Amino acid sequence: MAYVDETGFAQAHPNRSAWTQRGECHAIEARRGKRLNLVGALLSSGRLFAAKLWRTMTAPLFAGFLGLLMEQVNKPLVVILDNASVHTGKAINPLLDVLRQRGLRLYFLPPYSPELNRIEKLWHQMKYQWLAFKARDVGTLEADIDSILDGFGEKYGFSFY
Numbered sequence: 198m199a200y201v202d203e204t205g206f207a208q209a210h211p212n213r214s215a216w217t218q219r220g221e222c223h224a225i226e227a228r229r230g231k232r233l234n235l236v237g238a239l240l241s242s243g244r245l246f247a248a249k250l251w252r253t254m255t256a257p258l259f260a261g262f263l264g265l266l267m268e269q270v271n272k273p274l275v276v277i278l279d280n281a282s283v284h285t286g287k288a289i290n291p292l293l294d295v296l297r298q299r300g301l302r303l304y305f306l307p308p309y310s311p312e313l314n315r316i317e318k319l320w321h322q323m324k325y326q327w328l329a330f331k332a333r334d335v336g337t338l339e340a341d342i343d344s345i346l347d348g349f350g351e352k353y354g355f356s357f358y
Contacts, residue, residue, distance in 0.1 A: 200277050200316040203236045204235050204320040206233045233251060235320075244350065256283045259283045259289065278306065
């Protein structure tokens, strides 16, 4: 079984709030910079399988990720995921049919229920606890993400309890 989802990491750390004195305009425009997207599968074994993208996730890319995941697991697989359009759109259905013949089963979570997808907790840990609060150039951002992905299960880990 695998919990699957996508997330993105901007060059600037996510700032959830800012303030300006009453009557004054903000002085700096908020800019995120380039965005590194991840698609990942948190397996029931505790293992993480992930791929990085410097572009937007599309249905063919997502189907390709699922195909690679199936090769890694090398047995029938139940995937739990949300209802994002790249998971459910018409463009992905023929691609998913091929994977279903190889043993893939998809279980879609109810809308607006990220708390039911265990990989969401991992993305939260990465963004708000494991990544230092700093701006990064694209190379540093990718290196920091690689460090976490490579160290997952040893240096970086967490419990659901």
